[in-house]
Amino acid sequence: MEEEEDLETYGEQLYSLIYPKHKENAGKLTGMLLELPCPVLSQILQDEAMLTTAVDKAVIALQLAQDPSKVTCKDEDEVSMSSDSLGEQLFELVDVYNTGYSQKITGMLLEQHQETVLSLLSDPKLLEEQVKSALKTLKEQNEEETDISDLSDVDDSERLGEKLFGLVEQLDPLHANDITGMLLEMDPASLQQLLKDHTMLEVAVQRAQAALDT
Structure with missing residues (x-):
């Protein structure tokens, strides 16, 4: 409803x-x-x-x-x-x-x-x-793909998290931890796109900021 x-x-x-x-x-x-x-x-x-x-x-x-x-x-x-x-x-x-x-x-x-x-x-x-x-x-x-490579995914997600945190920190140092945690819930393909496309990353960060404000 x-x-x-x-x-x-x-x-x-x-x-x-x-x-x-x-x-x-x-x-x-x-x-x-x-x-x-x-x-x-x-x-x-x-x-x-x-x-x-x-x-x-x-x-x-x-x-x-x-x-x-x-x-x-x-x-x-x-x-x-x-x-x-x-x-x-x-x-x-x-x-x-x-x-x-x-x-x-x-x-x-x-x-x-x-x-x-x-x-x-x-x-x-x-x-x-x-x-x-x-x-x-x-x-x-x-x-x-995730099922096949569960072990390597742990390392991959850590590396993704580190890269993502570095970029998010430049946009919002105050909420970088929270926003990175929210973005890491996305699927790996979308995360890779965020790392390559700064505009997409900015939009995703803005959405996360809006969610944090509510």
Whole structure:
């Protein structure tokens, strides 16, 4: 029940922010964003830049859904030339779900026939199903890898923790211990991404700070 109440609150807040710029499609765009997990919605409502990015991506998805011809090619040469842009468009839509695996999931989806990829661009529901399926597969693979190498994982997690602490300490020396502990609950693949991508790390630290403040 609590989650439904949260969604209703988020929906009202999102709608009031989206409506001034997108009067005609405010309802649809709000509905698309409400497909995201609650923690992501909370972060979006606190971060104007994240909100703008998410709305822009939802607008692109909506345009493609309303007019699939924008991504439909007329001849073979155009089809082969458009594969890169297809990948870019698909990545933009997959990234809205904020899974932490946008690149990998996009790659998995692009392995399908081009007609299927085109249908993903024009059908948000189908895209959501395939994103969830790909995410489940990736998580299962990570769990299997963890089971196989439990002993080495102890050493790896210690090294990860040390590296992560050093980076978090630069951003928030006061809460570095608590924040590092919270981030270490993430799966190893996401932690590796945080170590490589400073922007992702900053966002994760901000979320942890918000959780500590509550």
